[in-house]
Amino acid sequence: MDSEQPTPPHKGRHRAHNRPARPHAVLLRLSDEEKTAIDVAAEAVALTPTGYAAKAAVAAASAGQASSEATGDLRELQHELFAARRAVVMFGNNVNQAAAAFNATGQLPDWAADAVRLCAAAVARLDEVISLIDRRLR
Known part of the structure; x- marks a missing residue:
């Protein structure tokens, strides 16, 4: 008579093992539901x-590291947007001062042309930041 026992089926393949073996182990403590979820997924x-x-x-x-890098990128963009906002607010103040001077004297102040040029540069930089955000979202 053959007394061989049938071999139990494998529940999953083993990952490739590194030699020498990986030096670190992590113990997980799971509830019954969590263990079942991992067993089913595995x-x-x-x-x-x-x-x-x-x-x-x-x-x-690894995803956490990528998320951290993305947060750094967003922080950089946020700083750019804050700088652009500051420039627009400053330009608004300049427009008010120029309007007050024009109403009082009938002429624009000498610095008005510089203020307009600086505002145009700020808007161009804002357009660059918006384009960068658009490219990253695609």
Whole structure:
């Protein structure tokens, strides 16, 4: 008689192992529902639950770094927009002063042409920032 026991089916393939082995281990404590969710997800992609959890953790950590870089980019754009806003507010003040001077004397102040040139430069820079945001959103 043949006394061989049938081999249990594999629940998932093993990830490629590095040699020497990876030096760090992380212990996860999961509820029954969380463990079941990982088991189901791992089986769906033919990985062991440990392999699946490791890949998911590394992917989440990498996404966090990308998110941090994106936040830095947004902060840079925010500073540009603040600078453009400041320039527009300053131009508004210049227009009010120029209008007051014109009403009083009938002539525009000498500095009015410089103020208009600076405003045009601020609007051009604002257009660049808007284009940059548009390109990044595509």
